[in-house]
Amino acid sequence: MNHGLTLKIGPATFRIGSAWRQPVDALARLYADYPPPADAIADFTVRLEPAGPFRRWVRPSIFITGDHGLADAAPMSLGHGLLAAEMGMNLQMALGWRRHLLLHASSVEKDGRALVMTGESGSGKSTLAAQLGERGWRLMGDEFALLDLETGAILPFPRLVSLKNRAIDVLAAEAPPERMGPMLAGTAKGDIRHLVPRRDAIGRMGEGAQPAMLLFPRFGHEADVRSVGQGEVFMRLTQASTNYVALGEPGFAALSGFVRNVPARAIDFPSGEEAIALVERLWEELA
Amino acid sequence: MSARLLARALRDPGGVTALDAAGWNALVAMARAERLIGTLALRIGDRPVPPAVRAILADARLDADREARQALWEADRAAEALAGLDVPVVLLKGTAYAAAGLRAGQGRFIGDLDILVPRDAMDRVEQALIGAGWEWVKDDPYDDAYYRQWMHELPPMIHAARDRMIDVHHTVLPLTARPTPDAAAMIAQAVSITNELSILSAEDRVCHAAAHLLADGDLAGGLRNLWDIYCLLDGVDEAALEARAARHGLLPHVRQARRMAMALYGEGARLTFWDRIVMARLLARDGWGRERRKLLRFAFYLRSHWLRMPPAMLARHLFTKWRKGHRPA
Numbered sequence: 001m002n003h004g005l006t007l008k009i010g011p012a013t014f015r016i017g018s019a020w021r022q023p024v025d026a027l028a029r030l031y032a033d034y035p036p037p038a039d040a041i042a043d044f045t046v047r048l049e050p051a052g053p054f055r056r057w058v059r060p061s062i063f064i065t066g067d068h069g070l071a072d073a074a075p076m077s078l079g080h081g082l083l084a085a086e087m088g089m090n091l092q093m094a095l096g097w098r099r100h101l102l103l104h105a106s107s108v109e110k111d112g113r114a115l116v117m118t119g120e121s122g123s124g125k126s127t128l129a130a131q132l133g134e135r136g137w138r139l140m141g142d143e144f145a146l147l148d149l150e151t152g153a154i155l156p157f158p159r160l161v162s163l164k165n166r167a168i169d170v171l172a173a174e175a176p177p178e179r180m181g182p183m184l185a186g187t188a189k190g191d192i193r194h195l196v197p198r199r200d201a202i203g204r205m206g207e208g209a210q211p212a213m214l215l216f217p218r219f220g221h222e223a224d225v226r227s228v229g230q231g232e233v234f235m236r237l238t239q240a241s242t243n244y245v246a247l248g249e250p251g252f253a254a255l256s257g258f259v260r261n262v263p264a265r266a267i268d269f270p271s272g273e274e275a276i277a278l279v280e281r282l283w284e285e286l287a
Numbered sequence: 288m289s290a291r292l293l294a295r296a297l298r299d300p301g302g303v304t305a306l307d308a309a310g311w312n313a314l315v316a317m318a319r320a321e322r323l324i325g326t327l328a329l330r331i332g333d334r335p336v337p338p339a340v341r342a343i344l345a346d347a348r349l350d351a352d353r354e355a356r357q358a359l360w361e362a363d364r365a366a367e368a369l370a371g372l373d374v375p376v377v378l379l380k381g382t383a384y385a386a387a388g389l390r391a392g393q394g395r396f397i398g399d400l401d402i403l404v405p406r407d408a409m410d411r412v413e414q415a416l417i418g419a420g421w422e423w424v425k426d427d428p429y430d431d432a433y434y435r436q437w438m439h440e441l442p443p444m445i446h447a448a449r450d451r452m453i454d455v456h457h458t459v460l461p462l463t464a465r466p467t468p469d470a471a472a473m474i475a476q477a478v479s480i481t482n483e484l485s486i487l488s489a490e491d492r493v494c495h496a497a498a499h500l501l502a503d504g505d506l507a508g509g510l511r512n513l514w515d516i517y518c519l520l521d522g523v524d525e526a527a528l529e530a531r532a533a534r535h536g537l538l539p540h541v542r543q544a545r546r547m548a549m550a551l552y553g554e555g556a557r558l559t560f561w562d563r564i565v566m567a568r569l570l571a572r573d574g575w576g577r578e579r580r581k582l583l584r585f586a587f588y589l590r591s592h593w594l595r596m597p598p599a600m601l602a603r604h605l606f607t608k609w610r611k612g613h614r615p616a
Contacts, residue, residue: 001575013339015312017575040308041339045316045576067319067576098346248353 001047007089008037010146010157010205011099014089015042019056023048023081030082030160030181030194033202044068044092048084051075064088068095080184083192086160093144093157094242100146100155101251104240107145107154108137113212113287114154115279116145116262118240121189124219127167128275130195134174135276139201140209149247149254152261153208158201160194168193170272212287214264215279221268223278233264263287289579290510290572293317293327294551297514300330311340313574320576321510325351325394351394355385358397361451362386365400366483368419372411376484377403377477379456379495383486384515387478391518396511399443399452403487405474406457413441413455421446421453429607437463437596459495460503463596468498468535490531492519497544498537501565505584505591509569510551517548 001017003024008014018024044067051061060078064087073091076084093102105118106129115137117125126142133139140156148155160181163171168191172180181194196202216228216236228236237255238244244251263286269275292314296303306314318324328344328351336344362382369376377383379401384392404412421444425431434442439462441455458470473495477485487495496519500512520528532541547566549556558566568587571580578584592601 001577039337039339041311041337041343042315043339043343045312045319047575047577049577067316096346098349099342246350246353248356 005031006037006040006042007031007034009034009089009159010141010155012044012093012097012157013037013040013042014044014046014092016046016048016085016088018048018081018085019050020048020060020062020078020081022078023062023085026082026182027085030196033196033199034205035202044089044096046085046088046092048081048088064091066092068092074188076187080187080192082181082194083162083184083187086162086194089159090143097146097243098246100148101247101254102241102243103145103147103237104143104242105145106142107140107156107211108132109140109154109156109209110137110283112209114140114145114209115213115215115283115287116154116211117215117217118145118237119216119218122219124217124269124272124275126161127163127170127219127272128217128279130161130163130167130171131174131272131276132279133161133198133201134171138204139197147211147254147258148208149250151208152210152254152257154211155208156201156205158197158205160196163193163195165190171195211258211262213283214258214262215282216264216266217275218266218268219275220270222270223274224266224268225278225282226266228264228266230259230264234259288313288574289570290317290321291570292574293321293323293572294510294570296327297323297330298552300327300332300334303331304335308337309574311337315340315343316574316576317572320572322396322508323511323514325354325396326511326514327394329394348394351396354381354395354397355392357451358382358385358400361400361446361449361453362484364419364446364449365402365416365453366481368415368421369404369412370483372408372415374404374408374412375474375477377474378480378484378486379403379459380499380515383492384518386484387480387486389518390521391515395515399454401454401456403456403459403470403474405471409441409455409457416444416453416455420448424452427611429611433604437461460498461595463600464502464594466498466502466536466540468494468537472534488531489519489523490528491535493523493528493544494532494535494537494541497532497540498535501540501543502537502594503591505588506565506568509565510572513544513548513551513569516544517552520545520548 003018003021005016005024005027046066049063050056051063055061061075062084063075064073064084105116106125107114107116108129119125129142141158142161144157146155179196184192267278318327324347328347381395381397382400424443424445431442439456439458439460443452443454445452459468473491476488479485496516532538546556550558568583573579
């Protein structure tokens with residue numbers, strides 16, 4: 001392909017090819033602090049291709065694909081090329097990763113132990129993780145938490161944090177501008193800006209932690225804490241995993257171990273500040 | 288770059304140890320795109336490869352094991368659903384190779400469950416499968432009618448709970464194709480592998496695979512299908528194969544498949560001009576896993592329709608599909 005870049009994020013290495021220069025340049029700038037891959041052999045290939053015969057030049061439009069792809073993926077404008085590249089990497093992980101149980105969850109670490117937060121898009125798990133990552137916790141990832149099948153540890157996947165809509169201003173107020181990506185206005189999920197994790201989160205991206213607490217956050221409700229039964233936790237985590245079925249018995253064993261050992265709570269919160277206070281309090285009590 | 292890199296790695300897996308990082312990236316992307324990564328992983332086996340590659344190949348083996356397990360379970364479920372009918376059920380393609388432990392099944396990606404049953408049992412088979420939880424995928428009456436009138440199989444069905452597809456064939460080529468293989472003879476010669484299930488005889492396996500590759504379809508996934516043929520040819524008596532192919536009207540197809548399989552994966556063969564064109568189509572894949580030679584691919588896409596239908600019928604079919612909004616990829 002005309003333009004290419006190889007990135008290593010946590011345990012996974014991506015080879016990204018693009019018909020255009022812009023997405024690759026944007027990635028290179030934001031991933032500048034990430035360690036270069038050891039041997040440049042990629043676990044996955046991501047391709048950003050023109051969405052039609054003339055779409056490289058005329059109203060440029062990106063079709064996201066690669067080793068794993070979805071035939072009906074919606075094309076994206078070249079202005080959102082950075083987002084397209086990120087989505088391409090996520091797609092490979094979601095459909096192709098087999099070395100850990102992949103949970104659609106954010107995770108942060110303190111004192112060698114991990115807090116895992118899972119929920120639907122819009123639940124606030126990503127914003128909360130990003131905020132904690134600015135306030136004394138180590139951000140392990142905002143999108144995927146990797147559960148080790150043998151040790152039960154959570155491994156980091158600290159890609160760029162994808163901040164959406166109101167979360168953008170919240171984090172822009174806490175993080176320095178050089179760690180913020182360009183504003184991508186009017187994407188399918190609204191406005192998006194990427195946040196580069198702190199340098200120590202990137203430097204320690206090979207370092208896992210034993211999970212000590214699981215939260216199901218829900219933004220936009222009166223503050224509340226509810227316990228969640230193990231059966232429900234298990235079912236919700238199978239739904240939050242893209243490779244639970246593919247991993248078979250080892251995936252079942254790892255997930256049931258996680259559910260047995262990690263205390264879980266559902267939390268509601270009306271604002272980020274209250275969420276953080278709630279998380280810190282529960283961490284003191286349970287973890 | 289073309290998929291010759293992948294073909295060479297399958298033929299001589301010892302050669303991969305000389306690859307650099309760029310070579311490995313290209314090989315892995317091609318193998319995934321052609322759904323040959325599991326086969327490649329098993330061919331490479333324990334040879335020394337970089338750690339990053341070892342992990343990728345281990346993943347592929349894991350996926351292939353799961354594919355085989357799921358495929359055998361689907362076959363078991365279909366056998367159970369059809370057990371009361373007293374109808375012979377012949378497994379085809381990937382599931383057959385995996386169930387019989389054939390070399391062609393090792394590491395193979397297995398998509399749908401394909402079975403062959405006698406044509407006069409189709410209605411009963413259909414009802415029994417629906418009774419056991421399979422349902423129609425296509426809700427378009429034109430597609431449904433088209434399958435029933437002209438195809439060699441029922442419209443595809445999917446199991447409501449397990450989300451796996453089954454294709455029920457009553458012969459191995461569309462009824463509109465020029466060759467007319469003798470499906471009844473294939474069923475009569477099938478080899479039992481369990482109480483309820485059988486697979487085609489060794490010669491018929493090659494005939495079916497060659498018909499599928501060269502007399503039907505646009506050669507998408509052809510490298511994998513040709514690898515199947517290469518493996519299936521192993522140990523088949525040449526005279527018996529030729530006689531059987533002639534009986535099915537597939538002698539040119541079987542001969543061409545053998546030449547191409549030997550040229551690509553075996554000891555080499557003398558290729559005709561037409562063989563070389565087909566070969567160029569099979570190898571049209573680059574080191575990013577992208578399809579190359581768009582025009583040649585499109586020509587084979589057109590050919591696939593030409594093979595299936597007489598011109599007037601083809602025109603009517605394409606017009607109907609076009610009106611419904613279908614455009615070739």
